[in-house]
Amino acid sequence: MSDDPDALGPRELRAWMGFLAAAHLLDHEIEHQLKADGGLSHGDFEVLVRLAMAPDGRLRMSDLAREAMVSKSRLTYQVTQLERAGLVRRTACESDRRSVWAELTDEGRAALEKVRPGHRRVVRESLIDVLTPEELDVLGGALTRVADRLRSR
């Protein structure tokens, strides 16, 4: 009844459970730090980071949604909130009047910098520093492959 020929084996189960738990808990930790240090959700942070990395600090809503891995309607909501907080600005796009630029304001850049040290600390203390350099490389390679494979479907 509880045995099943194609259930996951112990090694597989350990990897899967570990992955699930680590993802959950780490996200929790990050969410907490970002909220405490700058009143941002993890989603908001990802949006700001993508914008900060983009040329001219701006991206069209669609591209931003894809890069930050959020739905379009969720991004609409998020950007509205971020705009209300003065961290992002919406701008009309000349070349395609359907499009809208989401652009990082100076305030937005500042908010990002304010929150980043704590964010790095969490990532380091909770993940990076817990792994050996070998584990770090294996994990990086393996999970990048996993993600790429999921993206191309």
Add this chain to the structure above:
Amino acid sequence: MSDDPDALGPRELRAWMGFLAAAHLLDHEIEHQLKADGGLSHGDFEVLVRLAMAPDGRLRMSDLAREAMVSKSRLTYQVTQLERAGLVRRTACESDRRSVWAELTDEGRAALEKVRPGHRRVVRESLIDVLTPEELDVLGGALTRVADRLRSR
């Protein structure tokens, strides 16, 4: 301006970005499968799984919340929904009248079994089969350590 002495290095960044993306995308995939195969959210599924693993198929709300990694108030909502769907039943706890048992019904067990093959398929195809056996072990060890460390804080 964008350079920072204690920013993550390339290997670290790859591991972190890979982890973040893999977690996001895999969760998305699972959410989709569970919804399609049985109308369950990933959260609901986790709740049912923990109950199925527990002796007598039941757990107190608090323990269930801890094991399924959800907040108490979220669990209250979830269990109410699952109860409405007939998959879970609430029972009074004799030994501690503050507590409430959440108990898997036969229907709940059936719903779980119905959805499990697809779930396993997703986990295998998206994660397990993408990794070499060595990667699987390294990942399992490393992430279990990461999770344990985060749990004990």
Add this chain to the structure above:
DNA sequence: TGGAGGTAGTTAAGATTTGAACGACTTACG
């Protein structure tokens, strides 16, 4: 031209989640 069909972003309604506060009960300790 003039649509057909696709894309960009928003909206509205409903579902879910959060976080603080609450009532009921238990436990520990003076």
Add this chain to the structure above:
DNA sequence: CGTAAGTCGTTCAAATCTTAACTACCTCCA
């Protein structure tokens, strides 16, 4: 005992997220 402090699960309001339209615009091709 009797009460202070803690735990258990729920509730409520507010915040957030999802889904399915919907408007406006762009592209392509007859």
